[in-house]
Amino acid sequence: AQSVTQLGSHVSVSEGALVLLRCNYSSSVPPYLFWYVQYPNQGLQLLLKYTTGATLVKGINGFEAEFKKSETSFHLTKPSAHMSDAAEYFCAVSDMDSNYQLIWGAGTKLIIKP
């Protein structure tokens, strides 16, 4: 069965520093991978996704993620954190076995220190 692990329920970085949010997944078939962002009292917004092709995926707001099959990882990065990046981030996986239904990680709350 598929599963998603996000390391760290809270991650704190200084403004201007590198953002790294970790996501590891399990899937027995080629996965589709997603990162979503949620601001307080709002729905989730798609940041980026990997389906096929290039393993480095660029998303909105300067975020990117790299699919590493050998490590079963899809970590989210941003070179320089901004105060507006403070939000909760969710990683998700889907594949043929789940009928393309998304399996979610528990979420990581990103805190930006001034």
Place this chain on the structure above:
Amino acid sequence: DGGITQSPKYLFRKEGQNVTLSCEQNLNHDAMYWYRQDPGQGLRLIYYSQIVNDFQKGDIAEGYSVSREKKESFPLTVTSAQKNPTAFYLCATGRWGFGYTFGSGTRLTVV
């Protein structure tokens, strides 16, 4: 402009009362989902529907009911059997392999 609309944004329920949360989409997506979100607990699936007139229980369906009479609409009823309904409820639509599109959510509070 295509999208997904949840209403109301805030809802208050008295003890023993049933309430219905609305979810409407004009994205022409087949699949629709209801999630519950509590602080620190991520997303928990309540019900989902992949086609009109068919729906499946998710992980926490007890105390909830849904209907899918038309493609555009997937209302969620929180019944009096749900003993702890205070939460943030999210509706989403999905296309195979393309991820989900979310509504802006309904915050339900028991008074």
